[in-house]
């Protein structure tokens with residue numbers, strides 16, 4: 001075996017699938033940590049095979065958990081989301097700190113495709129990990145933690161640390177918010193390219209929280225998978241339009257710095273390198289939309305349905321020209337279209353990272369309960385999301401076809417270094 005392969009293996013975590021295979025082949029239980037396992041295998045000649053398997057299963061599938069910023073924000077959006085909001089039940093700041101420590105350790109393992117902890121092997125105890133992700137790779141999982149304004153009430157003495165930017169969102173015209181989809185002390189956003197991997201992570205994090213925090217709501221979301229669209233073109237929302245075309249290119253550090261990452265100068269020192277997340281559960285009146293003719297649908301968004309191009313253009317990524325007129329002198333892109341209003345004269349930008357949701361039918365009407373799990377990240381909602389949503393609520397033609405039924409805002413904590421803890425700058 002080459003030194004490179006050895007080094008690789010020693011650093012590479014053993015995936016859940018390797019664990020299973022090894023357990024079956026060599027009678028190795030799930031008790032061994034990665035180091036112990038490597039030692040055993042070196043003697044069995046399985047090391048090389050295992051290394052190959054790990055390569056195949058984890059190549060491109062793991063996103064580092066630790067870093068200056070949390071993953072799952074400017075990370076390219078995975079295919080599925082499982083987003084949970086928790087209400088904290090303990091009133092002890094120390095217990096809250098411990099919870100974040102445990103969540104951090106478990107999340108770092110999950111990000112590597114491992115279970116949440118070392119199993120005791122004691123058959124008269126419940127297993128540490130719930131097991132449904134055994135045999136699955138990390139599927140590009142990211143786990144992102146945020147805290148809501150309600151965490152800064154009297155319970156933990158954190159009131160003076162509430163960032164000015166973590167405002168209570170104002171009521172927007174047309175809102176029909178339901179308590180079961182609104183608010184929360186803590187947000188845990190899990191995204192992955194496999195729905196079972198995502199669910200497993202949230203479930204196990206909820207289990208770890210037992211006695212300290214309880215789930216308030218959970219929302220699942222999806223978009224087209226890489227299997228269906230290996231080229232990764234812009235996903236379409238459930239109204240059939242490409243959604244995300246004109247999202248700012250947050251892969252560029254200067255763009256992300258400008259739009260996403262909070263700095264010390266933005267107010268709260270502990271939020272430097274964090275960001276603010278807004279969730280809006282936006283139900284679509286799908287049946288009404290489906291009876292609307294194509295011209296009207298395109299005028300609603302200001303873009304062509306098939307290509308995603310601005311009205312009057314052919315290329316999806318052609319710039320929006322709000323002054324362009326047709327031969328009768330009519331504006332090509334109506335001023336009340338979704339893109340015209342959301343563009344805000346090019347002065348206000350947010351980073352959108354939403355998913356579609358489908359939640360069966362509304363039993364009262366028999367209509368589909370489906371829509372957009374809108375998620376955006378921004379550096380200061382007072383200057384970004386709020387004025388944009390106020391403009392949309394007042395003018396957007398899309399309002400005929402949508403209704404906001406859930407809402408939450410969270411301060412997404414800065415990232416942590418290996419050995420550190422998410423939330424260490426706050427707690």
Ligand code: HEM
Nearest residue numbers: 237241242243244245246247282339342343372388389402
């Ligand atoms: C169900 C609700 C919504 C749907 C179906 C929807 C869909 C779309 C579509 C199809 C586009 C054009 C393609 C693109 O550039 O991504 C777009 C653009 C955009 N949307 Fe939405 N959107 C919704 C809600 C919102 C909300 C709540 C906001 C923010 C408050 C928002 C902000 C934006 C922005 C900033 C753009 C880009 C505008 C530009 O080109 O400058 N959208 N949306």
